[in-house]
Amino acid sequence: MKHGPYTATAKGMSEITATVTFDAASITKVELDLSGETESIGGVAAPTLQEAIMAAQGTEIDNISGATVTTNAVKKAAASCIEQAMGVASEEPAAD
Numbered sequence: 001m002k003h004g005p006y007t008a009t010a011k012g013m014s015e016i017t018a019t020v021t022f023d024a025a026s027i028t029k030v031e032l033d034l035s036g037e038t039e040s041i042g043g044v045a046a047p048t049l050q051e052a053i054m055a056a057q058g059t060e061i062d063n064i065s066g067a068t069v070t071t072n073a074v075k076k077a078a079a080s081c082i083e084q085a086m087g088v089a090s091e092e093p094a095a096d
Contacts, residue, residue: 001025001085008080012073013037020053020081027057027082032074042070049074058082 005021014036021029030050037043045067052061059079063071 002087004085005029006081006084008077008084010073010076010080012070013042016042016070016073016077018074018077018081020078020085022085027054030054030078034070034074037067037070042067045070045074053078 001022001024003023005019007017007019009015009017012034016037017033019029019031019033020027021031030053032046032050034042034046037045045064048064049061049071053059053074059075059082061071061075
């Protein structure tokens with residue numbers, strides 16, 4: 001993994017943004033901007049999704065009941081961040 005923060009977006013109910021920070025061997029931080037999602041559904045899922053990605057050290061996480069669209073968008077964006085850190089994708093790292 002290439003050290004640093006990487007950012008990607010995906011379409012949920014709105015456009016969501018995931019910023020995932022890596023050290024040489026692991027995910028060290030996950031930040032999600034779900035501000036455009038339905039606050040009482042996708043919005044409240046953010047902390048659970050962040051914790052799940054950190055615990056799994058990847059996107060192999062369970063969907064959150066009632067927030068499937070948001071969960072799938074978060075998985076897609078986080079997977080893109082992981083690909084960037086692995087050198088598979090060509091997007092630039094996010095600014096600190």
